[in-house]
Amino acid sequence: MLxxxxxxxxxxxxxxARKYLGMYTLxxxxxxxxxxxxxxxxxxxxxxxxxxxxxxxxxxxxxxxLLASLMQVSDPSKIELSVxxxxxxxxxxxxxxxxxxxxxxxxxxxxxxxxTRSKIFNLAVKQxxxxxxxxxxxxxxxxxxxxxxxxxxxxxxQAWFPEVMxxxxxxxxxxxxxxxxxxxxxxxxxxxxxxxxxxxxxxxxKEDWLLYFEFYKIGIAPYRTQEPLMQHAFHKSLxxxxxKPLF
Numbered sequence: 001m002l003x004x005x006x007x008x009x010x011x012x013x014x015x016x017a018r019k020y021l022g023m024y025t026l027x028x029x030x031x032x033x034x035x036x037x038x039x040x041x042x043x044x045x046x047x048x049x050x051x052x053x054x055x056x057x058x059x060x061x062x063x064x065x066l067l068a069s070l071m072q073v074s075d076p077s078k079i080e081l082s083v084x085x086x087x088x089x090x091x092x093x094x095x096x097x098x099x100x101x102x103x104x105x106x107x108x109x110x111x112x113x114x115x116t117r118s119k120i121f122n123l124a125v126k127q128x129x130x131x132x133x134x135x136x137x138x139x140x141x142x143x144x145x146x147x148x149x150x151x152x153x154x155x156x157x158q159a160w161f162p163e164v165m166x167x168x169x170x171x172x173x174x175x176x177x178x179x180x181x182x183x184x185x186x187x188x189x190x191x192x193x194x195x196x197x198x199x200x201x202x203x204x205x206k207e208d209w210l211l212y213f214e215f216y217k218i219g220i221a222p223y224r225t226q227e228p229l230m231q232h233a234f235h236k237s238l239x240x241x242x243x244k245p246l247f
Contacts (some may be wrong), residue, residue, distance in 0.1 A: 003244070005148070010031075012026060015029075016209070016212075016213075017029075017212075017213060017216050017222075020044075020209075020213055021213055021217070023070055024073075025216045028165040028216055028219060028220075028221045029221050030167075031157065031221070032155075032157050032158045032221035032223065033153070034203050035157050035158075036158075036223075037179075039139075039155070040053070040164075042205065044149045046075065046078060046147050046148060047078075047130070047131065047132055047150075047151055048078040048079065048080065048105075048106075048130045048131060048132070049078065049132045049133070049134055049146075049147060049150045049185075050077055050079075050080040050081075050082050050125075050129060050130040050132065050133045050134070050188075051066075051070065051079055051080065051081055051131055051133075051134050051136055051142075052080065052082045052121060052124035052125045052126035052128055052133055052134065052135050052136065053066060053081070053082070053084075053093050053120050053124060053135075053136050053137070053138055054083075054084045054085075054086065054115065054123070054124055054138075055083060055084070055085050055086065055088060055094075055138045056085070056086035056087070056115040056120075056140075057087055057088050057089060057090045057140060058088075058090075058138040059088055059090045059091035059094050060090070060091075061138050061139035061233055061235075062138040062139070062163070063097070064230075064233075065138070065139045065140060065141045065233050066136065066137075066138055066139070066141065066142065067081075067098075067101065067102065068141070068237065069141035069142045069143070070102075070104070070142060070146075071102075071144075071239050072104075072144050073142065073144055073146050073147055074144060074145065074147055074148070075147060076102075076103055077103065077104055078104070078147060079104045079105070079147070080104060080105035080106070080107060080128060080129050080130055081102060081106050081107070081108075082106060082107045082124045082125070082127055082128040082129075082133075082155030083098070083106070083107070083108045083109070083122065083124065084109050084111060084112060084120045084121075084123045084124045084127070085108065085109065085110045085111070086112075086113060086114070086115040086120060087110060087111065087112050095108050095110070096193070105129065105237055107127050107128065107239075109127060111122065111123070114130045114202075116199065116201070116202045117182075117197065117207055118197035118198055118199045118200075119197075119199045119205045120203050121196075122196045122197050122199065125188065125191055125196065126211075126231075128188065130188070131187055131188055131189075132150055132151070132154055132185065132186075132187060132188070133185070133186060133188050133191060134146075134150060134183075134184070134185040135183065135184050135185075135188070135191075136183055137182065137183070137232070139232060139233040139235065140164060140183065140230065140231070140232055140233075141229075141230070141231045142229075142230055143227065143230055143234075144229075145228035146230075146243070149185075149190050149227075150185050151222075153185060153223055153225070154177060154185050154186055154187060155222060157219075157220065157223075158220060158221040158222070158223045159183050159184055159186035159187075159190060159215050159220050159222055159223065160182075160184060160185040160186065160218055160222075160223050160225070161181045161183070161212060161222045161223065161224050162183055162222055162224065162227045162230055163177055163178050163225065163226045164176070164177050164180075164183055164227060164230045164231065164232045165177075165226075165227065165228050165230060165231045165232065166234070167231055167232060167233055167234050168234055170236050171233075171234070173228065173231070174234075176226050177232065180208060181208045181209055181211075181212040181222070181224075182208040183230070184212075186220070187216075190215070190218070190220055193218050194211060194212070194215055194217075194218055194220075195213040195214060197211050198211070205217075
């Protein structure tokens with residue numbers, strides 16, 4: 001009985017942005033809710049999307065998760081794969097594989113730069129060709145309706161931060177990743193206005209939440225949805241020992 005009131009109270013006063021940035025973020029969220037209520041349906045003529053991914057020695061997961069799922073999207077011809085490969089050694093001809101299997105647009109860069117999530121994702125977005133961009137780990141499977149979701153959820157007033165489904169070791173759905181905001185869709189100019197991921201962060205963690213908060217600072221509301229078909233393959237945690245969260 002009290003659960004709706006508790007959820008409302010948490011949204012208004014305990015939401016991460018309220019604690020980390022301040023109560024002004026409530027207005028940004030409320031404004032987006034009002035605009036969504038009067039939002040017209042997306043056109044059937046869907047805008048193309050650039051899927052931006054950084055990779056280092058995750059070629060198998062990339063092929064079996066992200067690439068395989070993109071091949072099942074409603075119109076792969078409207079998807080660009082923007083890949084930055086940090087000199088992976090587990091597949092010396094990943095580019096050749098992509099050229100032979102991926103039928104959409106491909107932008108591929110191989111670099112000797114050390115892998116940091118912030119720097120590599122920023123590069124992948126920078127080289128992308130479309131107005132809509134989705135930043136995604138290599139071991140994520142995207143749903144067939146991904147194009148329609150991007151067109152519906154990415155708006156001038158909001159960016160999309162989906163909660164992905166974490167799979168267990170057996171490959172079965174486990175739980176939503178509510179504590180992470182590492183996957184996001186937005187307009188490229190919004191990402192550029194936010195200044196992208198903080199490249200001073202070179203270890204695991206925090207860069208996703210810091211970017212999430214940067215969207216509030218430029219007046220863009222992060223929009224969260226739970227996506228059961230957006231699935232993250234199991235792997236051991238990369239969280240460093242002694243890691244301290246932002247909040």
